Amino acid sequence: MTVHISTPAAVDQRCGSSTCQCGPAATNEAPRAVPVPPTARINGIALHGPGQRPDTATLRELAYTELLRQQAVRQGLLTQPDDPAPQVAPELGERERQIIEAMVDQKVLTPRPTADEGQRYYAAHRAQFVVGQALHVRHILFAVTPGVNVQALAVHAERALLELSHKAVHPERFARLAGELSNCPSSAQGGDLGWISPDDCAPELATELFHLKHAQTATGVHPRLFHTRFGFHIIDVLERRAGTQPAYEDVRERIAALLTLQSRARALHQYMSLLVGEAEVEGIALEGADSPLVQ
Template sequence: MTDRSSTGCGSAHCACSGQMQIVPASINGIALHEPGEALDAETLRERAYAELLRQRAVFRGLLPGAHVLVAPELNAAERHVLEAMTDEEVTCPEPTDDECRRYYDANKPHFIVGQALHVRHILFAVTPGVNVHALTQRAEAALLELARKDVPPGRFEQLAAELSNCPSSAEGGSLGWVSPEDCAPELANELFFQTDSRWGMGVHPRLVHTRFGLHIIEVLGRKKGNLPAYEDVAESIRQRLQHQSRATALRQYMRLLVGQAKVEGIELDGADSPLVQ
């Protein structure tokens, strides 16, 4: 966020008393925006990181120095220089075959092709101002009722119609057949990728928490799918691990640039040691 400070002539009777002026954030004394220009936090961070890279490129002689007070907007050629510099300076080792195989063995459920569940649910949506504690109690009470052995037929559909905040409530909560790709990541993780995800048919024994709220889930059918051999997915695993390694190295690189710079008016995560993880 940009800093704000009060300005005025000092007289309590003056109209300028108490006015707020936006003080530009800066990197090594170079402002990230014009005085009085208000930026959202994400845009300001993007400018800060771009300016850090520009100054690094100037230091290395890859871009000409410029006597500027405000960070200049980069053109396509300058951005290409920064990308090439970053590719050169941010290095990460290629994942070995042993690392790829270990990843495959530890994440086999993620590679299964054709797996799907026939499910229905009751959604207790978490919306602004909702009493989450009371909502959770209602959800847990409904789950407890549906988990009983003597629950009458049709009770799930009835509760879905009464309680669910999902349009599927009109269909008794039915979502039909869903694959991991059809679900929110949190739901996919719970239904397909946990060690106890294959609990079988029936009502899931616990509430499932997602970005949408709390879910009671019932499995009506299952397609197990097939696990490809390691050799068939080895290249995609290698690319995934390489991407993860580069992302980690790039975060470390930017933290080092932040740690070596004088950063004012904005909070950036920085470190002054090249050993930071």
């Protein structure tokens, strides 16, 4: 890169001059072309207009939708648009979506789980069905926000956790640190969240605090950070309400519905993986079904 140094003569010239430091640097290089994002296609049909690039989730949904549309056309359930060779995937109307959903329901068979499968699931996930359990919890949230140095934030949180885990720490220190460090509105109450149930917190927190065996009796400051979609948490369990364990018969239908949903998700994944394997896919990596259209 050429560095231009102002001379006495150049000082009198104003910004915008080719000889002014504030102006654009003179260069013999040709302007660099702005890269055009690649067009994602399914069997030659573009999923978006030229030069556009939807976000990853939207692009994936468009891809799965187009795979299903083309499959419905091959089966004679839908007709091609008036254009015999469409360049861009057509948008589906409600009628077309219903036809595709009916096609998927016919192709993706979901067997109802057996009683043995339900009982095995209940035995392995008993804590998931406890009712009436609650925790009195306080926390310190180190929020992960755009542009934050996550590694430095984690180190900062670990230091605070190490201090609070020390046996000689003053009982009021947690509340004081919550007021100073926490990015949660509860910081005004020393991080106190009150009594919470599994439905009151993020799924990853509910699993750690309620559903795992090691978490069902412990109180006090948790020995490690909790990492959720919101950031890093230092958790202090003050009190516990144990709740009651329902019998298998009381939750049998709930378990059957859950296992049926899981079975359908696996079958959908296999079906969509088959369509992906048979298609010519460009500009996007596809694995299996996670499109709202077929879930």
